[in-house]
Amino acid sequence: MLIYRFRHLVVVICSFAAAEARADELQTKVLHAIRASQPDAYSFQRTLAFERTGSARKVLMERYDPRHPMNQRWSLVSVDGHPPSSKEVEQSQKSRKGPTPSYHELAEWFGAPAVRSDAAPGYVTYHFSRLPAGVMKIGSHDASADTQADALVNIKGKIPFVERVQFTSAKGFRMMMVASVQSIDFSARYTQFANGAVVPATSASTIKGSMLGKSGQMTTSVTFASFEAAR
Numbered sequence: 001m002l003i004y005r006f007r008h009l010v011v012v013i014c015s016f017a018a019a020e021a022r023a024d025e026l027q028t029k030v031l032h033a034i035r036a037s038q039p040d041a042y043s044f045q046r047t048l049a050f051e052r053t054g055s056a057r058k059v060l061m062e063r064y065d066p067r068h069p070m071n072q073r074w075s076l077v078s079v080d081g082h083p084p085s086s087k088e089v090e091q092s093q094k095s096r097k098g099p100t101p102s103y104h105e106l107a108e109w110f111g112a113p114a115v116r117s118d119a120a121p122g123y124v125t126y127h128f129s130r131l132p133a134g135v136m137k138i139g140s141h142d143a144s145a146d147t148q149a150d151a152l153v154n155i156k157g158k159i160p161f162v163e164r165v166q167f168t169s170a171k172g173f174r175m176m177m178v179a180s181v182q183s184i185d186f187s188a189r190y191t192q193f194a195n196g197a198v199v200p201a202t203s204a205s206t207i208k209g210s211m212l213g214k215s216g217q218m219t220t221s222v223t224f225a226s227f228e229a230a231r
Contacts (some may be wrong), residue, residue, distance in 0.1 A: 026116075026124060026153065026155070026160060027110070027111070027114065027116070027126060028111075029160065030110065030153055030160050030161065030162060031107065031110050031111045033159060033160075033161065033198075034103060034104060034106045034107045034110055034162070035104070035107045037102065037103045037104045037197070037198060038104070039099075039100050039102035039103075039104040039105070040066035040100065040102075040230060041066075041197065041229065041230055041231065042066075042197075042199060042227045042228060042229060042230055043063070043064060043065040043066060043067065043226075043227070043228045043230050044063075044064055044199070044224050044225065044226060044227045044228070045061065045062070045063050045064075045077070045224070045225050045226040046061070046062045046063075046064060046101070046222060046223070046224055047059065047060070047061045047062075047222065047223045047225070048060045048061075048062070048220060048221070048222050049220070049221045049222075050218070050219075050220055051218070051219045051220075052216065052217075052218045052219075053215075053216030053217055053218070054216065058079070058080060059078075059079070059080050059081065060076065060078070060079055060092075061076075061077040061078040061079075062074055062075065062076055062077060062092070063075045063077050064100065065230070066100075066230045067230050071093075073100075074092070074093075075092075076088060076089050076092040076093075101200050101203075101222075101224070102199070102200065103161075103162075103190055103198040103199060103200065106151075106162055106165070108132065108134070108135050109128065109131050109132050109135045109149065110126075110151060110162065112128055112130075112131065112132055113128070113129075114126040114127060114128045114151075115127045115129075119152060122154065122155060122156040123152055123153065123154060123155065123156075123163075124152075124153045124155055124160075125150055125151065125152055125153070126150070126151045126153065127148070127149070127150050128148060128149040128150070128151070129148055130144065130145050130146070130147065130148065131144040131145070131147045131149055131167070132144060133145070135147075136167060136169065136184070138173075138175070138181060138184070138207075139175050140175075141173050141175060141181075143169050143171070143173065143181075143184065146169050146170075146171035147167050147168065147169040147184070148167070148168050148169070149165065149166065149167050149168075150165070150166045151164070151165050152164040152165075154192070157192070158196075159192070159196045161190065161192050161198045162190060162198075163189065163190055163191075163192075164187065164188070164189050164190070165186075165187065165188045165189075165190075166185075166186070166187045167184070167185070167186040167187070168183075168184070168185055168186075169183065169184040169185075170182075170183050172209070179209060179210065179211045179212075180209050180210050181207060181208070181209040182208045182209045182210070183206075183207075183208045183209075184205070184206075184207050184208075185205065185206045186203070186204070186205040186206075187203065187204050187205075188200065188202070188203040188204075189201045189202045189203070193227075199224065199227055200222075200224045201223075201224055202221070202222060202223050202224065203220075203221070203222045204219070204220065204221045204222070205219065205220045206218070206219045207219075
């Protein structure tokens with residue numbers, strides 16, 4: 001009986017180890033696909049809606065086309081549903097756009113240590129207790145070490161992909177001596193085309209804090225549409 005229990009225990013341990021290996025294999029497979037994705041493979045339209053405590057809601061529509069020269073790839077289409085003024089176009093051209101929104105951006109952190117768990121049928125979740133340095137920056141402050149992430153991987157098709165991402169940071173910090181951030185919540189959703197390419201679909205963020213002693217929050221919602229192959 002003791003030998004049987006020992007053998008049973010060995011089988012259980014081996015099965016657990018195999019499950020962990022498969023989890024690593026899935027994460028590695030998805031990471032390779034993310035790294036292989038092309039951030040400039042498509043032109044697209046981006047609609048951003050900004051809301052801040054005490055200010056009116058503002059909606060911008062932009063167009064991104066990687067076939068244009070680097071400094072001409074972004075163009076302002078409308079502001080609050082109206083054609084932009086020359087001043088608004090000039091301000092848009094001068095503003096820093098940052099990296100092009102893409103599935104490829106997930107390569108910065110998806111390979112970090114994570115805990116796998118089964119979600120709904122056809123999905124697997126990876127939980128990251130912290131993000132690598134530089135991934136979650138607010139101004140000059142790097143909140144990566146204090147930010148947790150959850151990635152929902154869709155495994156229904158031939159090519160698994162990250163369908164949803166959630167970042168949460170609840171550790172406060174100060175900015176420029178007059179502002180403080182209490183919490184950050186960010187989420188993003190991705191969609192997969194028939195050819196296996198994955199592109200951003202939507203994203204949303206909420207930052208809560210205070211400015212000069214007055215509490216408030218800033219929310220941003222983003223929608224991507226009208227994708228066209230650039231090559």
